[in-house]
Amino acid sequence: MAKKVAHEAPVRTKDRFLVFGAPDIRDEEIREVVATMTSGWLGTGPKVARFEREFGAYVGAAHVSALNSCTAALHLSLLAAGVGADDEVITSALTFCATVNAILHAGARPVVADVDPRTMNLDLDDVVRKLSPRTKAILPVHFAGRPCDMDAIMAIARERGLLVVEDCAHAIETEWRGRHAGTFGDFGCFSFYVTKNVATGEGGMVVTRTEEAAARVRVLGLHGMSKDAWKRFGDEGYKHYQVVAAGFKHNMMDLQAAIGIHQLARVETAWRRRREIWDRYDRAFASLPLGLPAPPEPGTRHAHHLYTVLVDPRRCGVTRDAFLDGMTREGIGVGVHYVAIPEHPYYREALGWRPEDTPEATRIGRQTVSLPLSPKLSDGDVEDVITAVRRTLGD
Numbered sequence: 001m002a003k004k005v006a007h008e009a010p011v012r013t014k015d016r017f018l019v020f021g022a023p024d025i026r027d028e029e030i031r032e033v034v035a036t037m038t039s040g041w042l043g044t045g046p047k048v049a050r051f052e053r054e055f056g057a058y059v060g061a062a063h064v065s066a067l068n069s070c071t072a073a074l075h076l077s078l079l080a081a082g083v084g085a086d087d088e089v090i091t092s093a094l095t096f097c098a099t100v101n102a103i104l105h106a107g108a109r110p111v112v113a114d115v116d117p118r119t120m121n122l123d124l125d126d127v128v129r130k131l132s133p134r135t136k137a138i139l140p141v142h143f144a145g146r147p148c149d150m151d152a153i154m155a156i157a158r159e160r161g162l163l164v165v166e167d168c169a170h171a172i173e174t175e176w177r178g179r180h181a182g183t184f185g186d187f188g189c190f191s192f193y194v195t196k197n198v199a200t201g202e203g204g205m206v207v208t209r210t211e212e213a214a215a216r217v218r219v220l221g222l223h224g225m226s227k228d229a230w231k232r233f234g235d236e237g238y239k240h241y242q243v244v245a246a247g248f249k250h251n252m253m254d255l256q257a258a259i260g261i262h263q264l265a266r267v268e269t270a271w272r273r274r275r276e277i278w279d280r281y282d283r284a285f286a287s288l289p290l291g292l293p294a295p296p297e298p299g300t301r302h303a304h305h306l307y308t309v310l311v312d313p314r315r316c317g318v319t320r321d322a323f324l325d326g327m328t329r330e331g332i333g334v335g336v337h338y339v340a341i342p343e344h345p346y347y348r349e350a351l352g353w354r355p356e357d358t359p360e361a362t363r364i365g366r367q368t369v370s371l372p373l374s375p376k377l378s379d380g381d382v383e384d385v386i387t388a389v390r391r392t393l394g395d
């Protein structure tokens with residue numbers, strides 16, 4: 001059991017609470033947002049087009065469509081791929097609910113596979129076990145920014161004639177053997193949610209292999225209208241549109257892109273800072289009874305989106321939930337990525353899933369804690385996190 005050590009004051013008082021995943025917003029973003037507001041064009045327009053171009057150049061994809069979230073990106077990718085009723089899509093049991101909900105919203109049946117306990121990415125043996133004549137697609141999640149084995153996934157997909165939609169919500173900088181995550185499958189879906197490596201508040205992006213697929217996503221993302229609506233009221237004169245599908249309202253606004261353009265310009269410096277923090281945590285926690293993230297695989301690039309530790313109560317002397325409470329009392333914001341999907345009542349009741357059917361995801365989901373990893377953290381903040389972890393473990 002952990003030693004009990006009395007500490008009078010928390011590492012950080014309430015007024016200095018370290019918010020988990022706080023975005024690093026600078027003057028460039030603020031100036032661009034103000035300029036967008038005064039330009040009179042807040043909705044989808046030239047800044048979205050620029051953000052698409054620059055994001056495509058960064059990940060090495062020629063065909064991109066910006067949307068208002070990664071959830072929308074996953075949903076519309078599946079629809080554009082023709083996934084629908086009677087189809088099964090295999091994804092990870094250790095992911096955010098949005099991954100699974102997007103499959104349900106596309107009208108298909110999600111099937112969850114377990115994860116490899118070291119990488120926390122899809123266990124491909126379990127994926128193969130879960131293939132059925134109805135399987136239409138595999139939806140790998142590059143968990144925490146660690147790339148899935150895309151050679152093996154693409155080999156399974158080729159052999160079985162399956163589509164691949166990559167969930168790259170954590171994986172903007174991720175590379176597998178020199179190539180960016182998101183560019184292996186038929187579609188790659190990115191998130192710019194507040195806590196993500198490039199943040200626009202809410203926002204998402206689809207990268208695809210063909211302009212036709214990107215156009216399909218774009219049309220579905222804006223009511224199914226055949227022309228870019230933002231051109232409707234431009235100085236080229238009013239443009240009629242035709243509704244060619246029952247689409248959705250999933251478009252990104254220039255206001256969001258205004259933030260994204262400058263976040264993207266700093267993506268590499270932010271990555272280097274997160275890697276420094278990651279290395280500092282690795283050194284500081286090496287002697288503690290926590291489970292630490294495995295080192296990145298050779299020939300890959302980890303996006304260092306989440307630093308997750310495992311709190312096994314038998315080794316640590318505290319439960320995961322007591323650890324979360326202890327960190328909060330010390331003034332440090334923490335996260336949980338994720339309680340395994342089959343633990344949630346909806347999926348148990350609607351789909352009959354049982355946590356024991358994906359045991360590794362379930363175990364990880366019951367032990368995992370994400371520590372702050374924002375590039376905004378000062379060296380002092382990082383030391384506060386380390387002290388709080390030690391104190392919470394009674395070290």
Ligand SMILES: Cc1ncc(COP(=O)(O)O)c(C=O)c1O
Pocket residue numbers: 068069070071072095096098099141167169170190191192193203204
């Ligand atoms: C793995 C994963 N997939 C999908 C999403 C959905 O992203 P968004 O919030 O942009 O819709 C998230 C967001 O947290 C995520 O972490």
